Amino acid sequence: MSPPDPAIAVRASGxxxxxxxxxxxxxxxxxxxxxxRRGELIMLxxxxxxxxxxxxxVIAGTLTPQAGSxxxxxxxxxxxxQEPLTAFRRRNLGFVFQSxxxxxxxxxxxxxxxxxxxxxxxxDEARERALxxxxxxxxxxxxxxxxxxxxxxxxxxxxxxxxxxHEPPLLICDEPTSALDKDTGAQIxxxxxxxxxxxxxxxxxxxxxxxxxxxxxxxxxxxxGRISRVFDDxxxxxxAHH
Amino acid sequence: xxxxxxxxxxxxxxxxxxxxCGLAFSALLMAQQSSVFFGIMSWxxxxxxxxxxxxxVSDPMVEQVNDAKPLRDTDLLRxxxxxxxxxxxxxxxxxxxxxxxxxxxxxxxxxxxDADTFAGAPAVLSQGRIEDLRLPDTVIVDEWGAALMGxxxxxxxxxxxxxxxxxxxxxxxxxxxxxxxxxxRVKRAFTGGPFVYTTYDRAKGYTLGARRTLSFMLVEPQEGxxxxxxxxxxxxxxxxKAWTSDTVIWNWGERSLARNTFWWFWTNTGIPFSFGTxxxxxxxxxxxxxxxxxxxxxxxxxxxxxxxxxxGAGMGVIARMLFAQAFTAGLIGFGLxxxxxxxxxxxxxEKGMPPFVMYPQILWxxxxxxxxxxxxxxxxxxxxxxxxxxxxxxxx
Numbered sequence: 001m002s003p004p005d006p007a008i009a010v011r012a013s014g015x016x017x018x019x020x021x022x023x024x025x026x027x028x029x030x031x032x033x034x035x036x037r038r039g040e041l042i043m044l045x046x047x048x049x050x051x052x053x054x055x056x057x058v059i060a061g062t063l064t065p066q067a068g069s070x071x072x073x074x075x076x077x078x079x080x081x082q083e084p085l086t087a088f089r090r091r092n093l094g095f096v097f098q099s100x101x102x103x104x105x106x107x108x109x110x111x112x113x114x115x116x117x118x119x120x121x122x123x124d125e126a127r128e129r130a131l132x133x134x135x136x137x138x139x140x141x142x143x144x145x146x147x148x149x150x151x152x153x154x155x156x157x158x159x160x161x162x163x164x165x166h167e168p169p170l171l172i173c174d175e176p177t178s179a180l181d182k183d184t185g186a187q188i189x190x191x192x193x194x195x196x197x198x199x200x201x202x203x204x205x206x207x208x209x210x211x212x213x214x215x216x217x218x219x220x221x222x223x224x225g226r227i228s229r230v231f232d233d234x235x236x237x238x239x240a241h242h
Numbered sequence: 243x244x245x246x247x248x249x250x251x252x253x254x255x256x257x258x259x260x261x262x263c264g265l266a267f268s269a270l271l272m273a274q275q276s277s278v279f280f281g282i283m284s285w286x287x288x289x290x291x292x293x294x295x296x297x298x299v300s301d302p303m304v305e306q307v308n309d310a311k312p313l314r315d316t317d318l319l320r321x322x323x324x325x326x327x328x329x330x331x332x333x334x335x336x337x338x339x340x341x342x343x344x345x346x347x348x349x350x351x352x353x354x355x356d357a358d359t360f361a362g363a364p365a366v367l368s369q370g371r372i373e374d375l376r377l378p379d380t381v382i383v384d385e386w387g388a389a390l391m392g393x394x395x396x397x398x399x400x401x402x403x404x405x406x407x408x409x410x411x412x413x414x415x416x417x418x419x420x421x422x423x424x425x426x427r428v429k430r431a432f433t434g435g436p437f438v439y440t441t442y443d444r445a446k447g448y449t450l451g452a453r454r455t456l457s458f459m460l461v462e463p464q465e466g467x468x469x470x471x472x473x474x475x476x477x478x479x480x481x482x483k484a485w486t487s488d489t490v491i492w493n494w495g496e497r498s499l500a501r502n503t504f505w506w507f508w509t510n511t512g513i514p515f516s517f518g519t520x521x522x523x524x525x526x527x528x529x530x531x532x533x534x535x536x537x538x539x540x541x542x543x544x545x546x547x548x549x550x551x552x553x554g555a556g557m558g559v560i561a562r563m564l565f566a567q568a569f570t571a572g573l574i575g576f577g578l579x580x581x582x583x584x585x586x587x588x589x590x591x592e593k594g595m596p597p598f599v600m601y602p603q604i605l606w607x608x609x610x611x612x613x614x615x616x617x618x619x620x621x622x623x624x625x626x627x628x629x630x631x632x633x634x635x636x637x638x
Contacts (some may be wrong), residue, residue: 090554105253
């Protein structure tokens, strides 16, 4: 195996993933290969059921593939035990979910504090950093409110703050704009791009919202459980589709 | 994470209220029923509390204090001659019918004590003097009995009276007049009859010359002699059965007559089964309501726990969160339930019925059982969360 390339953030190769029994097997990924670099925002696009979310889960280490290897920042995830894998996610990954997944019984600030508290940081430190990030996403003054008192766009901003509060080198976004209208979705993508932009950080966004393709540095298109094409210029995907 | 776990719990007020109701009801049922049980059981050895002596001597066949088997009067002399006995006094106890002024009969516990020493006399007299028992046909009645028998009394106008019996009032025991010269304050008995004290010799008369009237002997050890040791000597020298009189349930020794009485009622009546069923019911209701509510709380928060797992929280962290939530609810539920049991107990003690004794051990046991319910609830939740795939958070 070749030594890890420091410029590569994520490398998946020959990944097979299927669900169900051998008789009723549903193939989600078939010899899928994927690469994402440090400092870029890459989008995984494709029709429903093509395997985007499964590939994202494999990259995030929440699903273990039946075949192939996944390497994140030089760390091979296959073969890692449950505990080291959990610790790896804790240190290196931030998540933005489609349905926000903000805990409704916690305040906005407490929701943002969660990743730091999972890391074992003190309440004071977690709170200080959460407030600073909420300020950056434009939610100063809403820290003590409940998430359900916020609009969808505001809730997704809280989720972005939560995903970045512990400064993870890999940000995983699963359909971050699907629950938002066009303008709010654009604002959210702009925010993800602005806040997460760093030479060391890689952002992987799964989406089928073509309106946000323009925020990507590269776009990987999936079809039938594998990456079919990679576009270095997002505009090329639009051209290809039209 | 503990703080966040608790905020999650307190943030869902409806679920929390349901959870606390289940735990509090369970704690209330377990603590209250146990306290009434021990209250009733403490009534079984009431004579040991009301008639105070360090050592009781009985027929060898006696199993409990309410079941006296008469002794010969000469046994008293044999006991007095045992080395280590400071004094020994006769005691008569029996259940006899008293005829009230309105013609009704009432079963009473007749207690005949030694007229010379008054050994075994009630400790507190609210009316009258103990020495007046030496006057002819006199008795001392307990306060509760005076109130009860007062309802069967007749006033000077010949109409029913509704006031308690007083010093000077009379009734009959086996057609012999009993004139009240004192009202005493004693603990009520399991058998339900009022305590009527008189002298040992007069008790013989009231029982119509029964051949043997010596029920027990009350014995005082000489200074420096341990009651248990004296019991050994009495049994060895006389062949009679000797008992210590400790009535503190958690401290009584093997020779305690109160202990034997307690266990006699435990094994020969359905009381423990009846109350044990109620306590078990409390436990099962607690597990059912709290377990179900906590499970539904976990189900409702399942996707958030899955998100927390995806973010890198191990099952250890999540288990600690769930335990913190369950035990906090348990602690509050126990506090509410035990508080309600105390409040109900206070009312019961004021009314005198049913008997209520809440030992600290009852509270500790209830606390442990409520924590057990919380533990079971938390484990059910942990099993559910452990089966949730962290990848499920990506499925919308």
